[in-house]
Amino acid sequence: MSSDFRQICRWFIGEHEPGVHFDEPVTDFIEIVTFTDADEIVAVLEEVLAEDWARMPVWARNLAFRLAVLQRPHDADLLHTAGADLRCWGPTWHHIADEMMRRAGAMKEEQAQQRQEPNHLQRHPTRQDRRGREGSQDQRSAQPRFSEDWSAEEVRSSSRSGSMPIGSPEETSDAG
Incomplete structure (x- = not known):
């Protein structure tokens, strides 16, 4: 388990300075995106990011993309989009973004090969x-x-x- 994750979980159970708390819109966002289906997440991200690409907080877009990818693990286009978006936000996540885009490319290649196999080759x-x-x-x-x-x-x-x-x-x- 990452120490960052441990630290934020401990924060939730009260190991933080008094008076420090999440803003209500943040907790609302987390709750809503957690139970939103992938199609809606993708549609809303496309809409909001088209209006002002840099304004949505990186943590919020990363969480939204991650939840969408978890719901559609075989969607190469979505995985590539999520990886490309992640890559834009600093070198800390480049290795993760690159791996996501590599996996998306491999999925697309595999899907293309499956489409090219003639039916007469099937047993x-x-x-x-x-x-x-x-x-x-x-x-x-x-x-x-x-x-x-x-x-x-x-x-x-x-x-x-x-x-x-x-x-x-x-x-x-x-x-x-």
């Missing part, structure tokens, strides 16, 4: 997999059969011959 059952399924022929014939049950090679060879598959591979090979 579909092979003819052997289908033959090995448990159950009687009656149970299998009660299930709807679509041309998606065919492998890419079976569809290509059928389309070359001019006939597209209608039933299961087993039915067509038995009928042929």
